[in-house]
Amino acid sequence: xxxxxxxxxxxxxxxxxxxxxxxxxxxxxxxxxxxxxxxxxxxxxxxxxxxxxxxxxxxxxxxxxxxxxxxxxxxxxxxxxxxxxxxxxxxxxxxxxxxxxxxxxxxxxxxxxxxxxxxxxxxxxxxxxxxxxxxxxxxxxxxxxxxxxxxxxxxxxxxxxxxxxxxxxxxxxxxxxxxxxxxxxxxxxxxxxxxxxxxxxxxxxxxxxxxxxxxxxxxxxxxxxxxxxxxxxxxxxxxxxxxxxxxxxxxxxxxxxxxxxxxxxxxxxxxxxxxxxxxxxxxxxxxxxxxxxxxxxxxxxxxxxxxxxxxxxxxxxxxxxxxxxxxxxxxxxxxxxxxxxxxxxxxxxxxxxxxxxxxxxxxxxxxxxxxxxxxxxxxxxxxxxxxxxxxxxxxxxxxxxxxxxxxxxxxxxxxxxxxxxxxxxxxxxxxxxxxxxxxxxxxxxxxxxxxxxxxxxxxxxxxxxxxxxxxxxxxxxxxxxxxxxxxxxxxxxxxxxxxxxxxxxxxxxxxxxxxxxxxxxxxx
Amino acid sequence: xxxxxxxxxxxxxxxxxxxxxxxxxxxxxxxxxxxxxxxxxxxxxxxxxxxxxxxxxxxxxxxxxxxxxxxxxxxxxxxxxxxxxxxxxxxxxxxxxxxxxxxxxxxxxxxxxxxxxxxxxxxxxxxxxxxxxxxxxxxxxxxxxxxxxxxxxxxxxxxxxxxxxxxx
Numbered sequence: 088x089x090x091x092x093x094x095x096x097x098x099x100x101x102x103x104x105x106x107x108x109x110x111x112x113x114x115x116x117x118x119x120x121x122x123x124x125x126x127x128x129x130x131x132x133x134x135x136x137x138x139x140x141x142x143x144x145x146x147x148x149x150x151x152x153x154x155x156x157x158x159x160x161x162x163x164x165x166x167x168x169x170x171x172x173x174x175x176x177x178x179x180x181x182x183x184x185x186x187x188x189x190x191x192x193x194x195x196x197x198x199x200x201x202x203x204x205x206x207x208x209x210x211x212x213x214x215x216x217x218x219x220x221x222x223x224x225x226x227x228x229x230x231x232x233x234x235x236x237x238x239x240x241x242x243x244x245x246x247x248x249x250x251x252x253x254x255x256x257x258x259x260x261x262x263x264x265x266x267x268x269x270x271x272x273x274x275x276x277x278x279x280x281x282x283x284x285x286x287x288x289x290x291x292x293x294x295x296x297x298x299x300x301x302x303x304x305x306x307x308x309x310x311x312x313x314x315x316x317x318x319x320x321x322x323x324x325x326x327x328x329x330x331x332x333x334x335x336x337x338x339x340x341x342x343x344x345x346x347x348x349x350x351x352x353x354x355x356x357x358x359x360x361x362x363x364x365x366x367x368x369x370x371x372x373x374x375x376x377x378x379x380x381x382x383x384x385x386x387x388x389x390x391x392x393x394x395x396x397x398x399x400x401x402x403x404x405x406x407x408x409x410x411x412x413x414x415x416x417x418x419x420x421x422x423x424x425x426x427x428x429x430x431x432x433x434x435x436x437x438x439x440x441x442x443x444x445x446x447x448x449x450x451x452x453x454x455x456x457x458x459x460x461x462x463x464x465x466x467x468x469x470x471x472x473x474x475x476x477x478x479x480x481x482x483x484x485x486x487x488x489x490x491x492x493x494x495x496x497x498x499x500x501x502x503x504x505x506x507x508x509x510x511x512x513x514x515x516x517x518x519x520x521x522x523x524x525x526x527x528x529x530x531x532x533x534x535x536x537x538x539x540x541x542x543x544x545x546x547x548x549x550x551x552x553x554x555x556x557x558x559x560x561x562x563x564x565x566x567x568x569x570x571x572x573x574x575x576x577x578x579x580x581x582x583x584x585x586x587x588x589x590x591x592x593x594x595x596x597x598x599x600x601x602x603x604x605x606x607x608x609x610x611x
Numbered sequence: 612x613x614x615x616x617x618x619x620x621x622x623x624x625x626x627x628x629x630x631x632x633x634x635x636x637x638x639x640x641x642x643x644x645x646x647x648x649x650x651x652x653x654x655x656x657x658x659x660x661x662x663x664x665x666x667x668x669x670x671x672x673x674x675x676x677x678x679x680x681x682x683x684x685x686x687x688x689x690x691x692x693x694x695x696x697x698x699x700x701x702x703x704x705x706x707x708x709x710x711x712x713x714x715x716x717x718x719x720x721x722x723x724x725x726x727x728x729x730x731x732x733x734x735x736x737x738x739x740x741x742x743x744x745x746x747x748x749x750x751x752x753x754x755x756x757x758x759x760x761x762x763x764x765x766x767x768x769x770x771x772x773x774x775x776x777x778x779x
Contacts, residue, residue, distance in 0.1 A: 391709070391711060395678075395679045395707075395708050395709055398708040398729065398731050399624050399627055399708060401731045402627060402630065402708075402729060402730075402731050402733065402736060403624075403626045403627065403630070405731060405732055405733040405736075406626075406627075406630040406633075406733040406736065407626070407630070408733070409733040409734060409737075410630075410633065410733075431732070431733070434731065434732075435731070435732055438731035438732070442710075445710070
């Protein structure tokens, strides 16, 4: 019984041992960290697959080697060996139970960052120490990158000169300070760190609790923006735009605030200047408009009085000359009758001039009425209107494409009539007149033209062409009041369009005009 | 003024008044023309008041009224005549050198019987005045044989407004 029980116990112990060995082997083989077992002579007694992978030495190459000669960087071998000897001899706690970061060497000679912890074994293992090595190259790189990024960020912020950028703790005390802050506010970092940020506010703002309100708003809404006056160290004030952003940690706990302030004094001054200039401009426009209104009223009164007062004397001239002729005809000879006739004719001509001038003044005063205008129809209409100048003459008409437009139909009709009437008038000496009416597109703009083969004019005087009472031909050759083209120009100007002319003496003339609302879409 | 047939002419320009008189030739009609130099006098005359208190000639055959006159202008005279039930049947002809659309429209709004533009040429003037006289003083009906005296005024884009002393 005893024996049996002993055997059973021994067997159970053996089974237990095997299971323990199997577990250790499993741990050794599956651990992601390199596990080295080192005996009391400082030789490697175990080298797991992770160690093989991390260092590049096979188990057979590593077993029995000194870890220092195997994995310590060449230049630090002595240091490491002394250290290991020291640790092995003394069992000093500094390396024990507490991981250290150090450089280790791979089989190919490259070095890497490692974290190593060494612990003393208390089992029946032939080795005395276990070293666990973790490759922390990735972690180190990440840390370095983070440090670098933080450094870069810090330098960036510190070097910003136009913006005061600084941090506040949750209580509103200044924790960082950049160059811009120093430049704008006048405080050095040493003077301001740990101070409440309310020192930058005006007395009035402090009294009404603005600094606290801004922080509360930022805490509540994530950000608060405020434009207002702030105070520099020297007491002077400046306009700023403050942006306060609440900073929270991963758990959402308030860690503090970042504050970006921009000195907008100059901007503000410019804004005020612009505002002032605008007001000035508006005032002057209003003044000018009032003046123009007065001028317009005066002009209207002027035209009105011309229409009344200039006609009456003409009627007297015409009337009494006529009565004189009829009553004294018996006593007058041919010559004197002709004088009287000249007086009457002069009065008539003056009356026509007055009418033309009044028409011109009315063109400028009449309110425009916009409609769709079919220019091709206007040309036909004008031909009908001018039929007395057309009948009995040999005229070749070349009428091209005339896109429609928006405009005042009555006024544009006058334009076409005046231009056509001119073309008819100045082609009169031609046995066969050729009048061309059409349009072309120049730089996306429809340009209408009326071309004739008439007597033309000298381009040196083109500047006079569109003036009131300006005539380039004598009244003996070509009748007219000198108002027609002035009217054309006035009407087109009122439409926002232009008119110009090209000619050579005796080589015909072309009149061009544009109306801004011309569209290819509205076709005749 | 004992005669019952008379025409009132309101015209501030004495020479134009003389030419108008010449054209009206009242002696042909056995009719008198009373000439006044302003609107105030025209109204006094129609209402038989002021210096016209003793004037017992009744109502004129028609009133030939200039627009632009001192004191009271033609439009005001027209307005007063046409808004008085006793007087509104008196024919009023505006005879003005103005072709301003505003004057013409305004006159018609106030109920003018005809708006006639003064021709500057005296022969036309003469014909026009004679037509006016013939229509408003003699027939008061459009005489068929006479060419109508027509004034066409273009009112910026509208159909021509025709003001006729004869027929149109």
